[in-house]
Amino acid sequence: MNDFLNKLFKWYKANARDFPFRRTTDPYLIWLSEIIMQQTRIEQGVPYYNKFADVFPTVQDLAVATEDEVLKQWQGLGYYSRARNLHSTANDIVEKYNGIFPETYDRLRALKGIGDYTAAAIASVCFGLPHPVMDGNVIRFITRHFGITGPVDEAAVKKEIMEVLNGLMEQIQDAGCRLQDAGCRMQDILHPVSHIPHPTSGTFNQAMIEFGATYCVPRNPQCNNCIFNDSCYALKFGMVEKLPLKKQQQPLKPRYFNYLVISVRGKKGLFFRKRTGNDIWKGLYEFPLIETSKTVNLQRLMNTPEWRQFFGASKVKVLGQSTQVSHLLSHLKITARFYTLEIEKPSEKFGTYILRSKFNDLPVHRIIEKYLEDY
Numbered sequence: 001m002n003d004f005l006n007k008l009f010k011w012y013k014a015n016a017r018d019f020p021f022r023r024t025t026d027p028y029l030i031w032l033s034e035i036i037m038q039q040t041r042i043e044q045g046v047p048y049y050n051k052f053a054d055v056f057p058t059v060q061d062l063a064v065a066t067e068d069e070v071l072k073q074w075q076g077l078g079y080y081s082r083a084r085n086l087h088s089t090a091n092d093i094v095e096k097y098n099g100i101f102p103e104t105y106d107r108l109r110a111l112k113g114i115g116d117y118t119a120a121a122i123a124s125v126c127f128g129l130p131h132p133v134m135d136g137n138v139i140r141f142i143t144r145h146f147g148i149t150g151p152v153d154e155a156a157v158k159k160e161i162m163e164v165l166n167g168l169m170e171q172i173q174d175a176g177c178r179l180q181d182a183g184c185r186m187q188d189i190l191h192p193v194s195h196i197p198h199p200t201s202g203t204f205n206q207a208m209i210e211f212g213a214t215y216c217v218p219r220n221p222q223c224n225n226c227i228f229n230d231s232c233y234a235l236k237f238g239m240v241e242k243l244p245l246k247k248q249q250q251p252l253k254p255r256y257f258n259y260l261v262i263s264v265r266g267k268k269g270l271f272f273r274k275r276t277g278n279d280i281w282k283g284l285y286e287f288p289l290i291e292t293s294k295t296v297n298l299q300r301l302m303n304t305p306e307w308r309q310f311f312g313a314s315k316v317k318v319l320g321q322s323t324q325v326s327h328l329l330s331h332l333k334i335t336a337r338f339y340t341l342e343i344e345k346p347s348e349k350f351g352t353y354i355l356r357s358k359f360n361d362l363p364v365h366r367i368i369e370k371y372l373e374d375y
């Protein structure tokens with residue numbers, strides 16, 4: 001193997017962090033960990049991984065759960081389509097594959113919610129297939145070390161990075177692989193954390209991610225002490241802070257949510273609605289909502305057609321309103337306000353009436369969760 005790979009494996013052996021999903025090559029658990037860790041800091045994701053592995057220890061357990069049960073376990077992690085896809089794919093694996101994960105990259109890739117990255121992770125870690133993973137950590141490390149200076153959000157640049165990774169995988173293969181029916185399986189090596197045999201391809205992928213996540217970090221990496229500082233392009237040409245290059249980011253789209261926290265006089269409960277349609281937080285519960293195109297005051301809100309549809313001529317008492325709350329998603333800036341209202345009689349048009357003692361059973365998104373914490 002070349003110098004780069006020798007240094008990488010040596011570094012990983014001494015520095016790999018111990019996470020529960022590094023102690024297994026079970027495809028269900030690796031899949032679970034990969035989906036949970038997407039767009040999530042590892043410290044935040046580990047407790048969710050442990051919870052999921054505990055509540056749904058097998059793909060069959062996950063498949064038979066209800067969507068509400070899965071979303072409830074996912075609550076607070078964000079990007080809820082991941083949880084819905086996880087649930088639906090668990091059902092597919094049970095129904096189409098008898099609960100056994102397919103063992104090729106293409107068949108893994110064909111499953112719902114499994115993209116290039118996750119298919120490569122499962123194929124390499126669990127089945128020893130030579131598919132590199134490419135996440136933000138790997139992209140940063142590769143662009144800096146090998147001097148890839150184009151914008152990484154362009155397809156041609158991503159292809160260039162993948163070619164470098166494939167080249168490294170091939171060198172590992174050349175260093176010793178044995179052919180099996182499913183393809184070329186990398187020789188197993190003892191994993192530095194679990195000390196059980198792991199395929200070399202999977203260990204390579206984990207080591208690349210780990211180096212990018214803990215050493216070749218976005219701001220102020222310790223280049224002076226870096227094991228690659230004699231070969232790093234970015235360090236040599238003063239481009240460490242400039243790489244990876246990204247095209248101008250799109251500004252966040254603003255949205256304005258007016259939540260109606262409706263209680264019935266003399267009763268201890270509130271109305272909730274499940275979000276449907278092709279929008280954020282599908283499947284999660286929230287209070288009846290009126291979305292407006294800008295911030296509005298109560299008077300203007302009461303003049304909207306949605307308010308009239310909700311309340312018509314019926315009596316509604318406004319008990320109060322909250323200050324504005326801001327919530328950022330990757331592409332959205334949500335400004336929300338809560339109006340506490342009291343009505344005389346319950347009505348189905350407000351949604352499902354839930355008693356206070358049952359609030360905790362509902363899967364809700366972060367804005368509602370925070371409101372209920374203070375309620």
Ligand code: SF4
Pocket residue numbers: 141144145215216217221222223224226227228229232233234235240
């Ligand atoms: S020298 Fe600096 S920029 Fe280059 S690989 Fe090491 S940490 Fe990253």
